[in-house]
Amino acid sequence: MSASGVAAAAPASGTAAPVTGDDTILELRNLEKSYGSVLALKPSSLAFRRGEIHAIVGENGAGKSTLIKLLTGVIPRSGGDVLWNGQSVGLANPQEAIDHGINAVHQEVVLCRHLSVAANIFLGDETVKFGLLQKREMTRAAQKILDDMGFQLPAGVELGSLTIGQQQLVATARASLRGTQFLIFDEPTAYLTRQEAAQLFALIRRLKGEGVTIIYISHRMEEVFELADRVSVFRDGTLVGTRNIAETNDNELVAMMINRSIDQIYHKEHIPFGDVLLETRHLSGKGFEDVSLTIRRGEIVGLYGLIGAGRSEFALSVFGRNPKTSGEMLWKGQPIAISNERTAIGLGIALAPESRRDQGLNLNLPIGLNLNLPIYDRLTRGLVISGREEARRADQQIRDLSIKTPSRKSLASSMSGGNQQKIVIGKWLNHGADLFIFDEPTVGVDVGTKAEIYRLFAKLLKDGAGILLISSYLPEVYELADTLHVFRAGHLVGSNGFRGASHEEVLAEAIGV
Amino acid sequence: MASVDVATAKAVKARRNYSFLFALTLLGLLVLLWAVLAFATPNFLTDKNISNLMRQGSMIAILAVGQTFVIITAGIDLSVGAVVGFSTVVIALLLQAGVPVWAAILITLLVGLGIGLFHGFGITRMGLPPFIITLASLTSLRGIGLLMTNGSTISIQNDAFTEFATLDFLGIPSLFWMVILVAVPAYVFLNHTRWGRYLFAVGSNPESARLSGVRVNRVIYLAYALSSIFAAFVGVLLATRIGIGNATQAEGWELQAIASTVIGGTSLFGAVGSIHGPLIGAFILATINNGANLLNVNSFWQRIITGGLIIVIVYFDQLRRRGR
Incomplete structure (x- = not known):
């Protein structure tokens, strides 16, 4: 082994000698x-x-x-x-x-679903005779390529009719040519x-x-x-x-x-747990199956797992975005059906979703509008919005969360990742909730803002809220969660047994070693 | 707020100044057109011509305001011209049947509401693109209107009704007062009610709006309902002006309404738009048409000039957005 192998405890700087x-x-x-x-x-x-x-x-x-x-x-x-x-x-x-x-086969298939398998394999490099596509010839050639590779796939069918896995193999075939x-x-x-x-x-x-x-x-x-x-x-x-x-x-x-050095940024206070807020019993839905867990007041329940393991799907289902397919949900001890977001919000559930850009923010609108979006019915006096109240509520969140902006009228898109995340969180502080679901709250967020967000968690807990913290960053859930669950392939694995487990054991559980 | 970013502060101020400047530029363009035409033709600055111009512009202006609600949600309503034509038929038939004027107007507006709700249904429940469902209405409403009248024109015999379009109040044509009647509540609605905020939120990012508790489907129903009601209202106004009901009227008005909206600074990508912009846009287009007539410019040129104007104004708007 050459010099590029560096001990795990000391991360490589840029000076590792190149292998020649x-x-x-x-x-x-x-x-x-x-x-x-x-x-x-x-x-x-x-x-x-x-x-x-x-x-x-x-x-x-x-x-x-x-x-x-x-x-x-x-x-x-x-x-x-x-x-x-x-x-x-x-x-x-x-x-x-x-x-x-240099070629790559990406995680998502980046091919044309409406063209045939053969057309995709030869895309940009078609067989042409007298200016005309030689479809039959290309299909035959593509079939030979697929057969040679040992893939049992028909070259003549439309790509979209294949499974994602089969499409992946077509993408592989394409990438390994030329x-x-x-x-x-x-x-x-x-x-x-x-x-x-x-x-x-x-x-x-x-x-x-x-x-x-x-x-x-x-x-x-x-x-x-x-x-x-x-x-x-x-x-x-x-x-x-x-x-x-x-x-x-x-x-x-x-x-x-795993980064062994636990940063100073984790701010954790132990608050006595209160009543159970949410309980799920064998809850199943799109992307997750048979999930049973409880969240109490004053408690951070951590959901660790790799992206795509079903954690976010579970959260969206609890929030009413995607209906459950089976199982039960209890809110403050009462069985409840949450069929849409408004029901969840009305109960006192808030969700700061996984993707700020796609789910959390209205990027090309002002910060103030983003912060007040859930509470405009409260800001309305008679028929019109009270402009003063609207300004006051937005400015209060901007001040409390120290969102670094010159004005509530700035567009959300002009903010950095950390400040954008604060807007997503501020929206729900503005509204108020008993259960806060934070899905990947610190992705793309600088360390200083991370620490602020963690301090905010502590404050929410003290005020009697419960938190469901979803993260694929192990140190975060490991340090902050009172109860830690691991998601793998849509299931909870080895629930609850992680206090005292090492990072290695938790990660091994998530990966399924 | 100790560490406020100075550059961002400037950007905010620049943007606010910009939208003010943009409105001012549009207004300036309108005034410039008037000034040029006043010098170029003796007939432009006459009472008769100015009120004519205001009447012409008014109806497109009202359509453009309705269109703006839809475009702010990142949608489009191609049906408004057909709704206008259809509404002239509806009200003409009602008046012919002896229905009182107030009831005929109300029923016509309700028909507009029904068409808008149908569009909302097609978009939210059937999952059709706005372009498609309103395109379908564009063609089929004209067909239904022709069927109802057997292809003929219904003349309106009610003098009180047909006189309305010729009336003035304080020296301003009644049709222009109708613009004010529509625009003031529309302004309050768009800028000072939660539903106005929701229109912007849905146009900006429907998923985020939904996860914030906004009933996205209702907002879409609302936008298309308003657009169609406004169009039905314009149908009533057109019926008073021409005194007939005919399903082929208002041909191509949807494109003029969309052009006015876009010239007025509304983004076809949604979440950007105002009430005053489309109003000014509509009167710019009306002025160009009017001026071309007075100058004896071949009317084919009017269409070409309108097309060019759309490209130029939207191009400058794109430059501005990119430069920001």
Whole structure:
């Protein structure tokens, strides 16, 4: 193992010596990416060898996606260098990456659903004779390609008629053509059946045999150990280290993925629990199944799990956005049916949703309107809104939460991530609630604002509220939650048994090692 | 608020100044057009022509205000021209049947309400795009109106009713008073009631509005209902002006209404719009048409000029938004 492997306890700075020799195909030298003052990828150096399968693991937000986007030319880098076969390359746009032979299979299928499988495989590279598409010829050629790859898929059908997993295989077939030498897989097995996954693995091994370098990003440890030659671990935008697969084990990798140093920012006070606010009994709905839990006044219930594990779907169901399909809900001891958001809000439930941009904010409207949106019926006197009251309520939240804005009339889109999150939270403080559901409240939020948000949690608890805290950032739920549940693939796993469990054990439970 | 960002503060002020400046620019454009026409033709600045211009502009102005509610929710209402034509038929038939004028007007407005609710139903319950459901109304309402009259024109024999459009009050044509009658409550509604806020919220991000407890479907019903009621009202006004009911009237008015709205600074992407903008926009278009007539410009040119104007104004608006 070369010098790029660095001990887990001491995160790599940008100075790790680059690996050379060993027939390096692509090398990162202090590659970095920043958005304003936020470093999404701290200077990282890493060398990929020709014909290796290199796994990349890390928690959500660790910098893996940023790395892929940089390598495929989707976003420009902020610093450092990328060497392709020893030559410095710009990778300024996706086409340049493809021209070099760098391709990616993304988590979501980015193909044309309404075209045939064959048309998708040859998109941009169609067989043409006398200016006419040779459909039959292309279908035949595509079928041969799919058969050779061992995928049992018909080339003539419309892509949209296939399952997501099958579409993923078509995307893989497409990406592995055209002189691809460097192929990135981002969570490729998320939607695949066991059998499809086996077909994919066979293809990956064959590509490796042909000298193609494979980058394999996955949360699933067993796949990493089954496929990879080497594995690199990312954490908080930093390359923590690289290991030969034969010389490591899941415990070491999990330890590398978790930040051991618990920051000062977690502000936790223990408040005696009060009455039960919400109880769910065997609740099932879209994306989650058989979830039973209770939340009391004064309690933070943490839901940990990877994105897509069903946590947010559960929250949206409790909030009335998506109806439950079975099970029971009790609110303050009474059975209750929450069929829409207004019922939930009327009961005293507030939701700060997962995506600020898509669900939480009206970005191109003023901050004041965002803050007052749930309470306009209260602000109305007779037929019209009391302008003074509207201003007073907005300004009060801006002051209490120290939202850094010159005016309530500024647009929400002009605010930073942290201030935007405060607006989403302020909306519900303005309205008031007994149960606050916070879904990923600190994603893209700077450390200072994080600390403010955690202090706010303590205040809400003291005022008698209960909190459901959803996060895929383990230290956060681990430190703050009084009761910790882990979601995996739509189910609660090993509920309640996590006080005293180590970070490693919790993460292992979520990943399913 | 110790660490207020100075740059953002400036941006806020600039934006507020901008929307004021934009309105002022539009008004300036209108005045400029009048000044040029006053010099270029002896007939422009006559009492008769000015009241004619106001009558012409009034009806499109009212349509544009209704259209604005819909466009603020990021929708579109292509049916308004057809609703106007259909409403002239409805009120003409009612008056022919001897229904009192007040009842005939009320029933016509209720028919408008029904059409708007139908659009709301198509969008929220059937999941049809606004463009499609209102396009369907555009064509079928004209058909229904023609069926009801067997393709003929119904003349209105009620003198009190047909006289209305020719009346003046304080030297201002009655039709223009109707604009004020509609615009003042519309302004209060859009800017000073919660439903106005909800229109903007739904146009900006329906999911966020919904998760904040806004009944998004009702807001959409409301927007289309208002647009259709306004159109039915314009149908009544048109009937008084021309004294007939005919389903083919007001051909293409939906495009003029949309053009006025867009020229008035409303964003077709939703969540941006005002009442005064479309009003000024409507009178700019009316002035161009009027001026072209007086100058003996081929009427085909009017259409071309309107198209060019839409491109120029929206382009400048885009530049401004990007520059922000």
